[in-house]
Amino acid sequence: MHVLRVGWTYLRLSALNELQYRANLVVQFFTSILALANGVAGLALVFLHTESLQGWGPMELLVVVGVYTLIGGLIRAFIQPNMWRIMDGVQEGTLDYTLTKPADSQLLVSVTEFQLWKLVDVLLGTGVLVFAVLKLGGTIGVAQAGLFALVLLCGGLILYSLWLAVATASFWVVRIWSLFEMFESMYQAGRWPVGIYPEWLRLALTFIVPVAFAVTAPAEALTARLTPQTLVLALAVAAGSLTASRLFWKVGLRHYSGASA
Amino acid sequence: MRQLVNALIAQTKITILASFQYRVQEGIQLLGLLTESVIYLVVWTTIARASGGEVGGFTVGEFASYFIAWTFVRNATTGWSPWGMEWRIRRGEFNALLLRPVHPYWTDMGDMLGGKAIQTITLVPTMALLVWAFRPEFTPVPWSLLALVPALLLAFLLRYTLMYALAVTAFWTTRVTALFEVWYAVEFFTSGRVAPLSVLPAWAQSIAGVLPFQWMFYFPLELLLGRLTQQQALQGFLMQALWLVGVIVLMRVVWRAAIRQYGAVGG
Numbered sequence: 013m014h015v016l017r018v019g020w021t022y023l024r025l026s027a028l029n030e031l032q033y034r035a036n037l038v039v040q041f042f043t044s045i046l047a048l049a050n051g052v053a054g055l056a057l058v059f060l061h062t063e064s065l066q067g068w069g070p071m072e073l074l075v076v077v078g079v080y081t082l083i084g085g086l087i088r089a090f091i092q093p094n095m096w097r098i099m100d101g102v103q104e105g106t107l108d109y110t111l112t113k114p115a116d117s118q119l120l121v122s123v124t125e126f127q128l129w130k131l132v133d134v135l136l137g138t139g140v141l142v143f144a145v146l147k148l149g150g151t152i153g154v155a156q157a158g159l160f161a162l163v164l165l166c167g168g169l170i171l172y173s174l175w176l177a178v179a180t181a182s183f184w185v186v187r188i189w190s191l192f193e194m195f196e197s198m199y200q201a202g203r204w205p206v207g208i209y210p211e212w213l214r215l216a217l218t219f220i221v222p223v224a225f226a227v228t229a230p231a232e233a234l235t236a237r238l239t240p241q242t243l244v245l246a247l248a249v250a251a252g253s254l255t256a257s258r259l260f261w262k263v264g265l266r267h268y269s270g271a272s273a
Numbered sequence: 274m275r276q277l278v279n280a281l282i283a284q285t286k287i288t289i290l291a292s293f294q295y296r297v298q299e300g301i302q303l304l305g306l307l308t309e310s311v312i313y314l315v316v317w318t319t320i321a322r323a324s325g326g327e328v329g330g331f332t333v334g335e336f337a338s339y340f341i342a343w344t345f346v347r348n349a350t351t352g353w354s355p356w357g358m359e360w361r362i363r364r365g366e367f368n369a370l371l372l373r374p375v376h377p378y379w380t381d382m383g384d385m386l387g388g389k390a391i392q393t394i395t396l397v398p399t400m401a402l403l404v405w406a407f408r409p410e411f412t413p414v415p416w417s418l419l420a421l422v423p424a425l426l427l428a429f430l431l432r433y434t435l436m437y438a439l440a441v442t443a444f445w446t447t448r449v450t451a452l453f454e455v456w457y458a459v460e461f462f463t464s465g466r467v468a469p470l471s472v473l474p475a476w477a478q479s480i481a482g483v484l485p486f487q488w489m490f491y492f493p494l495e496l497l498l499g500r501l502t503q504q505q506a507l508q509g510f511l512m513q514a515l516w517l518v519g520v521i522v523l524m525r526v527v528w529r530a531a532i533r534q535y536g537a538v539g540g
Contacts, residue, residue, distance in 0.1 A: 039451060042451050042454070043451065043454055046454050046455065046458055047454075049458070050458050050461060053462065054467060057462075057467070057468060057472065057473065057474075058316060058320060060472075060474060061320050061324055061328045061329070061472065062320045062323050062324050062328075064323070065316070065319055065320065065323070066319060190300075190301040191301075193301050193302075193305070194301045194304055194305075197301075197304060197305030197308050197309070198304070198308055200308060200309065200312060201308060201311075201312055203312070204312065204315075204316060208315055208316065208319050209311075209315050210315070210406070212406075213311065213315075
């Protein structure tokens with residue numbers, strides 16, 4: 013309960029702060045729509061030459077684009093700003109202020125910042141999803157929607173754990189920006205279902221940069237493709253990576269001597 | 274002129290030496306380049322396989338060679354990022370550059386060339402890995418490979434100068450980002466980056482025909498692959514030269530106006 017209250021308070025504070033800069037909303041809308049249009053134009057180009065890509069039809073791939081945009085928005089709104097802040101904090105010593113607060117440190121560093129306007133991507137992604145699902149003949153039952161939400165949550169948690177682990181690494185290696193950049197460039201691969209990639213790349217996109225869990229699996233859930241194995245694997249990896257990143261954070265904190273020491 | 278060349282070479286050397294310190298950074302940049310090309314490669318070879326082995330005049334193996342060669346040409350033609358320019362202007366770093374006797378256009382160019390030299394060293398072995406993984410079809414055409422050298426140089430100059438001219442608009446407004454995103458979106462499709470131009474629908478191909486972007490990317494790429502006749506190659510060089518003249522004029526006009534406009538941060 014306490015956890016939720018702390019999170020909610022920080023969320024509201026950040027939102028209020030962002031609400032001051034309304035012009036940014038317009039810019040964000042513009043860039044997001046352009047990025048989405050780019051993705052859709054790419055799809056249109058592909059389906060000019062073929063009816064299906066490894067068994068995925070146009071509307072099904074649009075579902076993938078929708079999930080990709082949605083998850084990308086969630087990362088940029090909730091995860092990325094906080095993780096950047098951790099790194100800056102280690103570099104500049106401001107992390108010490110957070111650590112001295114009486115709440116759980118991992119909770120605090122994970123909720124301090126929230127970029128409201130990035131939710132535009134979440135909005136657009138959801139819109140695309142709804143459109144594509146309706147076009148597909150739209151009979152999504154409550155069970156299927158629930159399954160989608162569950163897999164999406166797993167994907168989100170796996171991504172969060174990965175980002176947290178990378179940010180934690182900055183206790184040892186201060187210049188860690190490159191790792192984030194690497195993550196972002198690999199994430200592009202999620203625009204397409206990971207099944208189209210060759211084996212070695214598919215493994216990398218499942219276990220190193222978990223695009224498979226974050227984007228492809230939720231899209232599979234919506235297009236009735238999700239196998240029980242994938243579901244179990246997603247749940248297991250989510251639980252495992254959440255625990256591992258928590259432990260890693262604790263180890264990192266013990267190692268961290270603070271800026272003034 | 275000699276002074277300019279010396280300044281250019283000096284900056285190239287500085288960047289090469291400096292970047293040896295940031296090998297991880299270089300590696301990551303390379304990874305981004307590779308990820309993008311491998312995504313397109315996989316998508317287009319999958320399509321070609323599904324539609325009887327050929328799309329838009331490209332076979333499966335030719336798509337593979339297209340997107341492997343793509344990494345080489347892309348590395349050679351990336352230009353100064355407008356965001357970087359905006360950042361320098363906002364932080365006031367540009368003041369020091371303007372005080373130097375050499376136009377920042379040249380030192381920045383040296384910086385780019387040094388970076389490319391370094392990148393190429395790591396890029397070539399990775400291209401070999403891609404060749405091993407994706408089995409491209411490629412028959413080298415000697416004259417075409419020779420012609421690639423000036424074509425690549427012109428393509429770089431063209432793209433670099435055009436981007437510089439656009440980046441300089443950051444002197445007026447710090448909200449140019451939106452403008453660049455539109456430009457990138459158009460370039461994305463009409464330069465051959467996302468797919469060979471021959472797979473675009475006819476109307477998109479005619480749009481690409483009146484824009485400069487294919488001369489900055491698709492043309493050298495096709496030369497590398499040996500897909501052009503000698504006459505087409507000559508026409509390509511002519512188009513590159515014409516666009517280059519236009520872009521240089523644009524750059525001079527924009528620069529002159531920008532300098533008059535510039536109020537230094539902290540000044």
